[in-house]
Amino acid sequence: MELSPEENAFVDRMGLVMERFGGARTMGRIYGALLICDPPSPSLTELASALQVSKASISTVTRQMVEAGLIERVPAANRQHRYRVMPGGWSQVLRIQFSGLRMVLDTLDQGLAMRASADRDQRQRLEETRDFFAFVDADASHMLRRYAEYKKTK
CATH class of the missing domain: 1.10.10.10 (Winged helix-like DNA-binding domain superfamily/Winged helix DNA-binding domain)
Incomplete structure (x- = not known):
């Protein structure tokens, strides 16, 4: 080669x-x-x-x-x-990466619980970060399903 x-x-x-x-x-x-x-x-x-x-x-x-x-x-x-x-290798890699999102969300939930009575700015930073990862987590499996459907049409 x-x-x-x-x-x-x-x-x-x-x-x-x-x-x-x-x-x-x-x-x-x-x-x-x-x-x-x-x-x-x-x-x-x-x-x-x-x-x-x-x-x-x-x-x-x-x-x-x-x-x-x-x-x-x-x-x-x-x-x-x-x-x-x-x-399908990249789909598998993404599935593995996306599986780690649960740990991120659990950690951010812990931070929010720890800062339940924190000032508004602290909570807002934690909530914004958690919202982002919750969105990615919710959309990840949907994206992989859409890709599988897309591949069927090619």
Whole structure:
């Protein structure tokens, strides 16, 4: 697997995109490479060579990506691990992220209970923050359902 200069630029930009979302740059670079590679299921060795990253680092990051549901390991005739992009991976990542909203809301409820008799400004800040996260929590599953319906029409 060899990347052209144009493909390498894309892969590097995907690294920056992933970094922007709080992930590791290497994770984004691997994901970018998997989006455009041919054949679509490179081995760890091929990824490490193409991205000029150690095989150990590729192994660690691909394991995290598999656990997150972004990529999957592909059965191979030899003992080499091969990977490909997981269909619906980003929806799964968002489901996991959205599941953390309950903890945010519980924490903000605790803050509101603690400041039940606080001055108006303190309560207003807490209420505004809680309202935002309550809205996101209520809309999250609706958005994922709408996306699933959208995908059916494509």
